[in-house]
Amino acid sequence: MRYLFIPSKAEKNNATAGEVAEPDPWVLRTPGLQDGYAIHQLIAACPPLDLNSVYVYLLLCEHFSGTCVVAAREHDVDGFISAYRLPEKPNTLFVWQVAVHERARGSGLGQRMLQYLLEHVADVQFIETTVSPDNQASRRMFESLAQDHAVSLQESEFFEQSAFGEQDHPSEPLLRMGPFVRITA
Numbered sequence: 058m059r060y061l062f063i064p065s066k067a068e069k070n071n072a073t074a075g076e077v078a079e080p081d082p083w084v085l086r087t088p089g090l091q092d093g094y095a096i097h098q099l100i101a102a103c104p105p106l107d108l109n110s111v112y113v114y115l116l117l118c119e120h121f122s123g124t125c126v127v128a129a130r131e132h133d134v135d136g137f138i139s140a141y142r143l144p145e146k147p148n149t150l151f152v153w154q155v156a157v158h159e160r161a162r163g164s165g166l167g168q169r170m171l172q173y174l175l176e177h178v179a180d181v182q183f184i185e186t187t188v189s190p191d192n193q194a195s196r197r198m199f200e201s202l203a204q205d206h207a208v209s210l211q212e213s214e215f216f217e218q219s220a221f222g223e224q225d226h227p228s229e230p231l232l233r234m235g236p237f238v239r240i241t242a
């Protein structure tokens with residue numbers, strides 16, 4: 058079983074031009090402990106993401122690797138998504154942080170990693186995430202995923218600015234996309 062195949066941005070562009078797509082240079086895979094520190098460095102290089110401790114990224118690599126993904130190019134980690142199933146709604150994958158290094162942006166890598174999770178995490182029907190109102194790149198990435206799969210995207214209030222106390226943090230509305238449809242391979 059797999060999700061409906063969505064072509065990469067390079068494949069879409071080249072298909073329009075009637076050409077054969079160059080393969081993307083990144084290998085997508087589940088993260089391991091060896092990636093924890095590199096992921097921490099990637100997040101540090103990707104504002105406005107909150108930088109968590111190295112320990113948090115090691116935990117994600119050890120306990121949640123099955124619902125996370127890294128995009129590696131030779132020895133560099135250029136992309137990472139942390140995600141987990143909602144304990145009370147296991148058919149819903151909560152996407153926590155999405156990071157694509159500046160040098161790798163604009164090639165559809167963020168989209169490809171989301172698609173990877175849809176294909177590799179069993180029985181996911183919905184994706185939830187929070188996106189601050191002014192993060193256009195992130196918003197567009199999730200809107201594009203919903204459009205490509207022809208699923209609805211609903212927005213609702215979630216973490217209000219006041220929930221962050223004295224931290225200068227924008228509100229984080231919730232985006233919920235789905236239901237994603239599985240097709241038999």
Ligand SMILES: CC(C)(COP(=O)(O)OP(=O)(O)OC[C@H]1O[C@@H](n2cnc3c(N)ncnc32)[C@H](O)[C@@H]1OP(=O)(O)O)[C@@H](O)C(=O)NCCC(=O)NCCS
Nearest residue numbers: 103155156157162163164165166167168194195197198201
């Ligand atoms: C958000 C982010 C992950 C996007 O990664 P990316 O690999 O460049 O995104 P993609 O190439 O997959 O683009 C997906 C869509 O978003 C659009 N997009 C990407 N960057 C954009 C920008 N800066 N402004 C507007 N739209 C943008 C793309 O055009 C594409 O739309 P399309 O499918 O209609 O062509 C990346 O910019 C990033 O790491 N930013 C810093 C951290 C962050 O904000 N993370 C998200 C919050 S959790």
